[in-house]
Amino acid sequence: MLSIVGTNDVHGYIFDNRGRGGVAVLGGYVKNLRAARAADGGAVMLLDAGDTYQGGIESDMSEGALVIDAYNAMGYTAAAIGNHDFEFGDVDVPGRLVNQTIDPRGTLKALAVRARFPMLAANLFDTDTGKPVTWPNVSPSTIVDIAGIKVGIIGGMTVDALRVTLAAHVRGLKVASLETTVTDEAKRLRERGATVVVATLHAGGRCTTFIDPRNLDSCDDPSEVFDLARALPPGLVDAIIAGHTHSGLAHEVNGIPIVEANSLGQQFSRIDLVIDRQTKRRLASRPYAPHDLCLAVDPGTDRCPPTNDARVKAARVPAQYEGRVVQPDPAIADAMAPQLARVKEMRAVPIGITLETTVGRAGDFESAVGNLFADAVLESSAGADVAINNNGRGGLRADLPPGPLTFGALYDVFPFDNRLVRLSLTGAELRQVFENEVRQGRRAAIGISGLHVQVQCGGSEIGINLVRPSGHAVASDEQLQVVTTDQLASGGFFGILPSVRRTLDIGPTMPLLREVVASWLQRRGGTLRDTQFVDPEHPRWDFSSAGSDGCGVGPVGARP
Secondary structure (H helix, E strand, C coil): CCEEEEEEECCCCCCCEECCCCCHHHHHHHHHHHHHHHHHHHHHEEEEEECCCCHHHHHHHHHCCHHHHHHHHHHCCEEEHHHHHHHHCCCCCCCCCCCCCCCCCCHHHHHHCCCCCCEEEECCCEEECCCCCCCCCCEEEEEEEEEEEEEEEEECCCCCCCCCCCHHHCEEEECCCCHHHHHHHHHHHHHHCCEEEEEEEECCCCCCCCCCCCCEEEEEEEECHHHHHHCCCCCCCCCCCCCCEEEEEEECCCCEEEEECCCCCCCCEEEEEEECCCCCCCCEEEEEEEEEECCEECCCCCCCCCCCCHHHHHHHEEEEEEEEEEECCHHHHHHHHHHHHHHHHHHHCCCEEEEEECCCCCCCCCCHHHHHHHHHHHHHHCCCCCEEECCCCCCCCCCEEEEEHHHHHHHHHHCCCCEEEEEEEEHHHHHHHHHHHHHHCCCCEEEEEECCCEEEECCCCEEEEEEEECCEEECCCEEEEEEHHHHHHCCCCCCCCCCHHHHCCCCCCCCCCCHHHHHHHHHHHCCCCHHHHHCCCCCCCEEEEECCCCHCCCCCCCCC
């Protein structure tokens, strides 16, 4: 028996969330499974399907090193590269803002070197050479010997991978068809002697029930990973660990078991392959539904939904797996300790300014922290007329707390490495993008500096007036220099303008938003309070003429 444990879309969430998740707990489950396979002469293989490092604050501040150290201690066999694994850019150097010679894939390459397992990317190509990328410890596939079985492992990513990551970090790369690359790579692995072939892919599907692996009635069908499985020659690939869609899978398509464990490190996947001892080939397979990572479970179940309810927690009983009580693996915590100490030191670095109040995200149509970020960008961008940033989902993640501000608190607000870009737009074009924002029913989650946006609604008509703080109305043909993030410039906000889509060029030397804000705060010094950034008498988003429901747009604080 070969048991394959799969993880995906961990996004750096290495600790538990209200009683569920955590890599040390995963290590405990893996220990129990390894003991079970050792007893019956089988083996265990650990695979990750990408989007592994970016997201959790501790992992972000260690640039993924915490996760690599934990995976090394756990004994991972291989990992695929996902779209968000590019987002750290170059390796951070203390005291440096922008270096003109940076490698936009520097951190990912450093993580690959740090890993004691291969990172796989069969369909990621260098546009200059036309060949798969050849970075140290990054390859299309690998062959490992597990309990006398030659197992070929292929890594790959969704065809959309490079369109859903930071553009500055993936210039010069392209993604090829999964069907072609997995087929060709699997054939090469078979020719090299692999009798079992497994793919770990940052591409997935979505299903809601897991009773019968062959029943796809609850699934979004077709999906990328299901289409791939159907296109593969029968018997070429024995199992697929999937990811990217943050959903659950435990299904079989074209004879191939496929699993996916939702996201954020709270569950794991498993596939058991029964291997013929003579031919070393697969005889049978079983995909398991995503399994909660718990030290204590609800009685009579193997689940532990996250909860803050003390009574629910008290009623839980110790989790068991493969006939043994699950204990967190202390080796995992020990492996992460050096990087955690480094992160703690980084978080404590003072910015040099004190906040008299919380500078928060909630508010009626605008937020204090969103306006602070916009002001910092505008005042740091010579010649700019307007600064615009994303306050909403995928933008600012926390409030700035009262007291002496530290780098850790600022990082919590914006843990991303988004860069600033400059656009030249007419007043008419800028009105168009703001009108689209209101028409889409978004909750005014855009921070603005340098303009007041006056919104009028009447039936299906939406009117937008743009007024400078001086009271000067912006004319339709007036040219404005707008500074914004690469995310907004390349996405749905400014992406509705053909002129922006055609001319946008996002490079790795453009300044990072978080560093610009930190420098602005350091220069400013002294004290700040929330009322300096939100003035009810002169709102930056003015819906006073928009009707009683504000064109159907709710307050910033209403965002889930």
